[in-house]
Structures are given as structure tokens and as C-alpha cells.
Amino acid sequence: MKWNDYDVSANISLLFTDVPYLERFRAAADAGFTSVESWWPFPTADPTATELDDVAGAVADAGVRLTGLNFFAGDMPGGERGIACRPERANELETATEALLHLARATGCRAFNLLYGQLDPSESEKQQRAVAVRAYRAAAEAVDEIDGTVLVEPLAHGLNGAYPLTTHRDALDLVEEVGSPRLALLVDTFHLGHNGVDVAAAVRETRGRFGHVQLADAPGRGEPGSGDLNWDEIARALRETGYTGTVAAEYKPTRPTRQTLGWLEA
Template sequence: MSWNGFDVSANLSLLFAELPYRERFAAAAAAGFTLVESWWPFAGPRPDDAEVEELVRLLADSQLQLTGLNFFAGDMPGGERGIACRPERQDELAASTDVLLRIAEATGCRSFNLLHGQLDPSGDLDAQHATAVEAYRRAATAVADLGGTVLVEPLARGLNGEYPLTTHTEVLALLDEAAAPNLVLLVDTFHLGMNGVDLPAAVEASAGRIGHVQLADVPDRSEPGTGQVPWDAVAEALHRIGFAGPVAAEYRPAAGTVDGLGWLTAA
């Protein structure tokens, strides 16, 4: 599947959500996708071997390439958005990193999203910032031997608690501080668009530092074409800076996944 010349990966944490997670792989393949990505697919940071092996098998059986995977991000359904900044949870992050590396070696996935996490306003904010910077450095080192990159994502204000990264410029400042060459910006059109960021301008301002792009419209986080994002201008900006993709369909379908795929063309 493609969009404006970019290969498109289906995010199975949001697409095909009308099906149980394990059934989404076959459904994505049947819909024409060859590439998929996922948030952390396990309930906790330490899944057992059978759970990891099932994920790898589902990908192989469906002949899908895993293009992106999130690090463990805490209780996402419960509202957490990462644990990188939390000093008391670094053992969970370390455990999930070991699992992530096993999946990367088995699948060829080389792009990994590490969510910063929400700040604890009652705690030491400087310590939480320092913890996050070190967590990003460790993650970048962990995947470096595989040729992997670690993605840093800004999120929408008002929807994700005390999450401190809300614009591309804030992420770029963190990347400068962490100073790891394989730490890169994730441009999510929904999150940046909800924060009033000029998306084409942000793409151009971040040239050479964008590792991944996720597509969803504003304000409903549905498929492209349902809202306010200037999609042609975004695509043109990505081409101008030489971004090669793939990009991800990471949205909540307005009326069923398959019925909402009209914005895509066959690859």
C-alpha cells in the first residue's frame, strides 16, 4: 500500500481494532499491506517466551515485515505514556529492551519508539529529565549494533497528561542534549497538528532528523482526508527533504478499517 509515493505500514494497535490483536496480522495482509508496526504488544515488560514466539510467528505466517515497535510504555490503556523519565521504573524499561532486541533480531525490525513518559509534578523534575535523557542514550546504544534507530515522539497537549514533549522543536532540543546519532524525531501529524504546529514547516525545519512519520487527521485522529491536515503540502515537504519512508497509518478508522482505506493506493 502507498500514499503519495511512500510505502505505508499499518499500525496494528489502532487499525483492525475491530478484531482481536492476533487476528489483525492476517487481516492487514488480506487488505493489501505488506508492512506493519505496533505499540508494545504485551501486557507487561516481561512477556514469556511463548508470547514473543507467537508475535514472530504471526508476522511470518502473514508474510508481513515489522517496520516499527514501541518500547514498553507502561499501562497505555490506563493512561500512561511511557516510563523513560521515571527513575523508579528503569528496571521495567531494561527488561522490555531485552525483549525488544530479541524481536528485532527475529524480524528485522530496526525502528523503535521510546515514549518519554509523563512527569510527576510532586517529584524532582530535574531528576526526571536527566533520567529520560539517559534512558534515551541507553536505548540508542542498545539498538545501535543492529543498525536500529530510536524514535522520540511529541504528543498532543491535554490528551496525554504531564507529557513534556509537544512540538518538534522540544524533541530536537532533547536529541541535541542526548547526542546519540541514532536518536531521531517521530513526526505524528495528529499530535503535532493538535498542538497547532504548521506541519509542512515542521517537516522542513527537521530535515535530516526525521526517522519516522505517522499519519492521522486532525481533530478526530481518523484516516487522512477526514479532517484539517493539508496532506498534499505535507507529502511535498517530505519529498523536498528527501524522506524515504515508509510512513505509518496510525489512526482510529472512522467507520471500520477496510472501509476507510480509500485514501491509499496499491503499492
């Protein structure tokens, strides 16, 4: 079995960055991808109707499926990694969720990554946890009408500020606390591998509890094969768990994107 036997989506927030964002949908299609995913496509939590239509139109014009979309995560280029745990940002998240649902209805996207956010050291971690739980529950309720899934992602420590979810177990603890069947773990091989987690073992341990997989090597977050992760063992674990969902190419290419796609045949 090869990686491209899966539905492999191109994360256009990291791939094909040599062209403007709206042109990356077509670039992905031209490279052979039939599915794409994206981080939040807009600079603010309240995109205009024109901005929403532009993204939906780019998806349609390229003839690809949008299989994954991040909730608004604050100022990602400036270092923020989500706002779910921040009570003063709740209105932004609520506004952005309406925009996300609009785009989901227009494109058919049904998987949405909600980043927890970085802890404010001046506030109680317990209180911030309670805020995050409420935010994830609200997100789950919002996507229920479209049969959507909210993904919970651990991130690499040391690279993402005071982000408290760093292992698959951290994420699943939150899923259990929220208590909604609309939540699932997002397995990102780079973040877990960077944090010293045996990725294949984590896949086996969380069988049936993860809803999405993102591939990048560690260290470096380059394409599979550019780092030290055991890709044969990760692929074997996915097969053993019966995973048939989308596998996303969410890496930082070490060369122009088209030159890094050989791993799909591996």
C-alpha cells in the same frame, strides 16, 4: 505521487481492531499492506518466550515486515505514556528492552519508539529530565548492535497527561541533549497538528532529522481526510525533503478499517 508509492505500514494497535491482536497481521496483509507496526504488544514489561514467539510467528505467517515497534510504555490503556523519565521504573524498561531486542532479531524490525513519560509533579522536572536522557542513551546503545533507531515522539497536549514533549523542537532538543546518532524525531501529523504546529513547515524545518512519519488527521485522529490538515502540503513537504522511509497509517478509523483506505490513492 500517491501515498501508497511510499512503504506504508499499518499500525495494528489502532487498525483492524475488529479482530484479535495476533490476527491483525494477516488482516493487514489481506488489505494490501506489506508492512506493519505496533505499540508494545504485551501487557507487561517481561513477556514470556511463548508470547514473543507468537508475535514473531504472526509476522512471519502473514508475510509482512515489522517496520516499527514501541518500547514498553507502562499501562497505556490506563493512561500512561512511557516510563523513560521515571527512575522507579528503570528496571522495567531494562527488562522490556531485552524482550524488544529479541523480537527485533526475530522480525528484522529496526525502528523503535521510546515515549518520554509523564512528569511526576512531586519530583524535580530537571531530575526527571536527567533520568530520561540516561534512558534514551541506554536505549540507543541497546539498539546499536542491530543498527536500530530510537524514535522520539511529541504527543498531543491535553490528551496525554503531563507529557513534556509537544512539538518537534521539544523532541529535537532532547535528541541533541542525548547526543546519539541512533536517535531521530518521529513526525506524527495528528499530535503536531493538534498542538497547533504547521506540520508541513515542521517537516521542512527538520529535514534529515526525522526517521519516521505517522499519519492521522486532526482534529479527531481519524484517517487522512477526516479532519482539517492540509494533506497536499504535507505530501509536498515530504517530497521536497527527499524522505523515502516508511509512512505509517496510525489513526483511529472512523469506519471499519478497510473502508478508510481510499486516502492511499490520493
